[in-house]
C-alpha cells in the first residue's frame with residue numbers, strides 16, 4: 001500500500017465523457033431542449049428557427065427563466081416559494097406606484113423595488129425558519145396574501161381600477177431605462193442590416209431591432225447562479241442546507257442565514273421580472289405573474305432539481321425555461337391546437353421527475 | 368485485556384484546561400438527559416467519556432460543540448466564559464467534532480463534505496472562489512493518512528462504505544480541530560487497520576497539544592489511548608479516573624452502569 005501515489009485508482013473504471021455527463025443534473029433538461037428542437041424542426045413552420053422566431057420564444061423563456069433560476073436555487077437549498085408569481089404582481093405594483101404615483105426616478109425606484117421585494121422574501125424565510133413549518137404551506141399563504149394586497153393596492157393607487165398605467169411616460173428618457181426595457185445592441189443590428197446579414201423590412205430597418213434586455217439578464221443571472229453554486233462557498237452551503245439541514249448546521253454551515261438569503265434572492269428575481277415586464281407593457285395589473293410560481297418550479301424540476309432539495313443546477317433551470325418558451329410559442333408555428341401546451345407541460349414534468357429520481361439513485365449509489 | 372500500549376501517554380494533568388464544563392444540565396422538555404455533569408479537557412490529553420447506551424454522552428459532547436445550549440451550567444473556554452450559539456461558533460474557537468451520526472451529506476461529494484462550512488478560497492472581491500484543486504488534494508491526502516485510498520474526491524458520500532464515510536468525518540475533524548477534537552464513537556464502523564490508524568491519529572494529535580475527547584464502548588480502545596476516564600451513567604458522572612488508577616475490569620463494570628459484568632464476561636470467555 002505504501003507509496004501508492006498512482007493518480008488513478010485501479011478500482012475505478014475509466015468513465016466515458018458520456019457517462020460523466022449522465023451524472024450532471026442538467027442533462028435531462030439539455031436533452032429535452034434537443035428533443036423539443038427536433039420536434040419543432042419536424043412539425044413547425046421554418047420561421048420558428050429564424051432569428052426573429054428564436055427571439056420570439058426566447059423572450060417568454062427569459063421572463064420565466066429568471067424566476068426559475070431563483071426557484072432552482074431555493075429548491076437546491078431545500079425550500080419552496082409558491083408566492084413568486086404573486087410577488088411579481090406585488091413588486092410590479094410597488095414599482096409602478098413608485099414611478100407613476102410618486103414620480104421617483106428609476107435610480108431610486110428600481111433599488112427600492114429590490115429592497116422591498118427582499119424584505120418580503122425575508123419575511124417568508126423568517127417565518128419558515130422560525131416555525132419549522134414546511135415552506136410549501138407558508139408560501140402558499142403568501143401566494144394569496146400578496147395577490148390580494150396587489151389588488152387592494154392597485155385600487156388604492158388608481159382610485160378603483162385594477163390597472164395602473166403611465167409607467168412608460170414616467171420613465172421615458174431615464175438613463176437607467178435601457179437596461180430594463182427594450183432591446184439591446186440596436187446599433188449592432190442596424191449595422192448587420194446594412195451589411196445585409198440579417199433580415200430587413202423593405203425600408204432597410206432590421207426585422208429584429210436588437211436583443212430584448214430580459215434575454216441578456218436571463219443569461220447573466222444563469223451564469224452568475226451557476227458560478228455561485230459550483231465555485232463559491234455560498235454554493236456549497238446551499239447544497240449542504242438543502243441536503244441535510246441538521247448535518248449542515250452541525251458542520252458549521254449557517255443554514256438559517258443561507259435559507260433566508262435564498263428567499264430574498266427568489267423574491268428579487270420576481271422583482272426583476274416585474275420591473276422588466278411593467279416597463280415593457282407601460283402598465284401593471286393584478287394578474288401579472290399569475291401562476292408563474294408553478295411554471296418556475298416546473299422549469300426548475302425539468303432542470304434537474306430534486307423536490308427534496310440538495311441537488312440540482314441553475315443551468316438546468318435555464319434549459320427548462322427555454323423548453324417552456326419553445327413549446328408555448330412553438331405551438332403557434334404548428335397546426336396543433338395551442339391547448340396541447342398544458343398536456344405537454346404535465347407530461348414533461350412527469351418525465352422529468354421520473355428521470356431525476358433515477359439520476360439521484362445513480363449519484364448516491366442507491367440500488 | 369491490554370493496558371500496555373505503544374503510545375506515549377502525556378502527563379498533562381497539571382496544565383490548565385482548555386475547556387471546562389461545570390455542572391452541565393440538559394433537559395429536553397420533561398426528559399432530563401444530563402443532570403449536572405462536570406468535565407474538563409486539558410491540552411495534550413485524551414479524555415475518554417464512557418458509559419452505557421443512553422447515558423447522555425452524545426448529548427454532553429453536543430453541548431461542547433455548540434449544538435445544544437445547556438439548560439444549566441457553565442462552559443469555560445481557555446478560562447473565559449463561553450456561550451456557543453451555534454456549531455459554527457464552536458468551530459471557530461477551534462473545536463472540531465465527529466458526531467455519532469457523522470453529519471455528512473450523501474448527495475454531496477467527499478471534498479464538498481470535507482470542507483463544508485469552512486471552504487478555502489482564492490482570489491478576491493467578486494472573483495473569490497473555492498480553491499477546488501487544493502480542496503481535492505487535501506481531501507485525498509488526509510484520507511490516505513487515515514488508511515483509505517479514495518477512488519476520486521468527487522465521489523458522492525452516499526456511495527461510500529460506512530467505514531469510509533466515518534473516516535471522512537474523522538479526517539475532517541482532525542484537519543480542522545485546532546484546539547479540541549471530539550470523537551463520538553469514531554471507530555464503530557472501522558476495520559482493524561483503520562481503527563489502529565484512528566487510535567494512532569489520536570495519539571499524534573495529542574502530542575501536538577490538542578485536547579481529545581474520545582467516546583467509545585470499547586474498553587480496549589479507550590485504554591489504548593486514554594489519559595483520563597470519565598464515566599457517565601443516567602445523566603450523571605460516576606467519577607473521573609486517571610490512567611493507571613483504574614483496572615480494565617473496574618472500568619468495564621463502571622461502563623456498564625456499575626452492574627456486574629463478570630458473569631456475562633465469563634460466559635463469553637472474556638472477549639467483550
Ligand SMILES: Nc1ncnc2c1ncn2[C@@H]1O[C@H](COP(=O)(O)OP(=O)(O)OP(=O)(O)O)[C@@H](O)[C@H]1O
Pocket residue numbers: 395398399400418419420421422423424425426427467
Ligand atoms: N433531542 C432529544 N429529545 C429528547 N430526548 C433526547 C434527545 N436527545 C437525547 N435524548 C435522550 O437523552 C438520553 C441520552 O442520549 P444520548 O444520545 O446522549 O446517549 P448516549 O450516551 O450517546 O448513548 P449511545 O451510547 O447509545 O450513543 C437518552 O435517553 C435520549 O433518549
Ligand SMILES: [Mg+2]
Pocket residue numbers: 424425426467551
Ligand atoms: Mg451517543
